[in-house]
Every structure is written in C-alpha cells, then in structure tokens.
Amino acid sequence: MPRPKREPNLRLQTLIDEAGFSHKGLARRVDDLGQAKGIPGLAYDHSSVIRWLKGEHPREPIAPLIAEVFSMSLGRKVTVGDLGLPATNERSDIGLRFATSWRDTIEVITALWRSDLERRQFIVDSVFAAGAYATSAIRWLTAPPARIIVPTRSTRQVGRADVDAVREVTHTFHRLDNLFGGGRARLTVVRYLHDEVGPLLHDGRYSETVGRELFTAAAELTRLAGWMAYDLEHHGLGQRYLIQALRLAREANNYALGGEILAGMSHQAVYLQRADDALDLARAAHDSAIKAGLPALASESLIMQAHALAIDNEPSACGKALNAAEEAFERSSRTDTPQWLRYFDEAYIAAKFGHCFRELAQGDKAEYFARRSLDMVDGYVRGRTFNVVLLANAQLQQQDLDAACATGNQALDLASGLQSARTIKYIRDLRRRMSKFSKEPVVSDFQGRAHELLPASDPRTSNRSRAA
Known part of the structure; x- marks a missing residue:
C-alpha cells in the first residue's frame, strides 16, 4: 500500500513569514532554546525547516520548542x-506532578517507570520544565505531615x-554508578x-512503621534513578524521577532525605546554569x-547556595x-549522618569550594581546593574525574598550560571506563577553554588525544537513529 502523500505545512510557513524568520534563523533559535532547556545534541539547520514545511513532523519534544520560539x-501564545x-497523544506531564494523595502518587510513579522502560521517546527526551521544581518544593514545604493509611485489602505482607x-539493591547500584557512571x-x-x-x-500490606521505611527505601532508589538520568544529561527525565522521589520522602515524613533530594535538584539546576532556581x-x-x-x-x-551565588557572580554572598x-560541617558527626549522605566529606566539600572559586575566576584558590578534593576515598571514579577536570581548569585559569594539559590527560585516562555524559561534557568544556592556546604544542597534543578518546557521538543517542 503506498505511503500517504505529505501535505505542505502552510500554517508553519505563515508563522515563519509573520515572524520574519529565515529557515536558518528558525533552526538556530530552536537549537538555542533547546540548549537552554537542557536538551543536548540539537543540530537543526535550514534543511530541517524545509522538511517540516514539506510535511515532516519533528521528533518530540521539538514541536513545543518551535511553538515557544514563535510565542x-x-x-x-x-x-x-x-x-x-499534531499534538502528542502522550501524557507529557507524567512524573512532573507532586501528587496530593497517596493513591495518585502510586499511579504517577508507576506510569513514569513504565514509560521509561518502554523507551517512550516523549519521556526519554523530555524537556527540563522550568517551574516544576518550584511547585514541588512549595508542596514539600507546605504539605501537612503524611498519615500512613495501612492497607486492609492487600494480600501481600510486606516486612x-x-x-x-530494596536498600541493599540501592547500595549496590550506588556503588556501580560511582564507579562506572x-x-x-x-x-x-x-x-x-x-x-x-x-x-x-x-499491593503490599504493612504496618505504619514498615510503611514509612518502605517509602524511604523507594525514595532512595527513585532518587538514584533520577541521578543516573541526570548524569546522562536526560535532564527532563531526571527531573521527573527526583520530583517523585521527593513525593515518596514526603509520604515517609523523612525531612532529611527530602532535604537531600532538594539539594540534588539544586545540583542539577546549577549544572544547567539556572542560578535562581538552584538558590x-x-x-x-x-x-x-x-x-x-x-x-x-x-x-x-x-x-x-554558595555555588548558585558564584554563578551569579556574587563573591561576598x-x-x-x-x-x-x-561551620555547619564542623558540628556534624559521622555516626549521626545517614548512609546516603556519607559521601559528603572533606574532599567533597573541597571540590565544591573549588567549583565556586573557579566560577569566580579565582584560579589560585580553585587550584588549592581542587588539590584537596583529590584526597578522597576509593570507589568514586566519576567524582575523581570531575575533580581532576576541576584542577585542570584552575591551572588553565592561571595559564599554566603544561600543568593543565598533564592534568587533563589524567582526566582522559579516568574517563575511559565511564558511561557518563556529564564527564564527557566537562572534558569537552576543558578543550573549548584551551582552544585559544591551541597553537601551543602541549595544548595541541592534548586536544588531539581528547579528540581520539572521547566518543564521536552522544553516548545516549548513538544506538538510535535521529528523527526529523
């Protein structure tokens, strides 16, 4: 049976004419907006727009981006x-809602897991939603303490x-995440x-005490799934998991874990350069x-908070x-710190200090703390790679090219065993910063080695073809 003939998209042409866009100009605006929203790898051009005008439909979530560009x-609007x-038939808001009832929460979170497993493109490539974290944080802060409703009709006893x-599985996957990305x-x-x-x-039947422990354990593992998605730069997907992890923590009335999840949300917002949201x-x-x-x-x-303020170039604050x-860390005790927060130690703090001073272009201070951050425990290969790249950037800020390239090569060695889009982006960013010194032999050598060792394509999309 012959394929139906595509009809030219006259509505799109009318809007292009009204906005005064060239085909290349529209494509560039879509790419720029997508990058601002945390959708990496967009490379549309005038030929892409021509295909859309001929009736080809862009992949999700590009259509909403095009609409926002024109808006x-x-x-x-x-x-x-x-x-x-055509408007998508999918529930594009899956996972973004901080549900108000427990039963609704179960429906939302299981729909998210199911859509993710089915590799539904609208969810895997979902856009980071600017206001979703703010709404969730408000509901977290203002919602009354949850009251466990013990199921009476369920047949499966949960102990x-x-x-x-669940906790043991979470611990195992945390270790793998830190080792391999x-x-x-x-x-x-x-x-x-x-x-x-x-x-x-x-389906479980459990006591109130076990119920709270179950919700906490589920929140921890959901948070990890979100963190892994964030590490792959699936920012919209990671956001949805973190929102649902926060909702589970609320059901457990676990303020500590909820605070950790909110800190993770802030971490992602910093990475996306959304300083106000991060703060x-x-x-x-x-x-x-x-x-x-x-x-x-x-x-x-x-x-x-300090990192967000550094991005906003507020050195005093x-x-x-x-x-x-x-001062707060000095008051902390290792014995009172939950297992999921044990990573937060002197080395981690030093790394965050280093990032702040790098953002403030204080290379000497950034180098001092970056070196301290490398005095870290084993098992955090990705974290060590980040810290090595931080050190290389600090050395580059001081135009110590030999040291920066030697340190950069150490980062390349560490990154070889990682499946982490963030790691690749950090090293590529280091290459970009070095480009103004590319005539120097030591920099040229590093640039060439990085080009050979880094993946030629985005590790998240290399196994699937790119749609329109």
Missing part, C-alpha cells in the same frame, strides 16, 4: 496545533526483609523499581536540614555561604 517572537503539527532488600545500569534500576518495588507499594532549591533543602537536625545536610545545602557551610 517569544510574536508576543502571543502559539500552540503546537497553530504550527500545523522489614523486603525493605532491606549513570549509563552502566540505569535501565536495570528502573526495571527493578517497576518489577519489584512497584508491587510492594501498590531557591538549596534554601528549601536547608529548611529541611534544620527540621531534620542534620548539620551535614545543612552544610551541603549551604554549599549549593558566596563567601558567607561557604563560611556557614564550614
């Missing part, structure tokens, strides 16, 4: 339908052994959530840390936050 240019494109199994086992984690944790939440989330994390009585978590949240973070 900003024309000063009015432009919908996907206005573009002459502490079930909870311990988020790409190594992310889908395996999602499958475990869907196949094993989902039935415990949906708000870090302050919400600090509020939770105070309620939980956890000085180490308070220290982490203050450091995230950043310094005050760093000092407060040091």
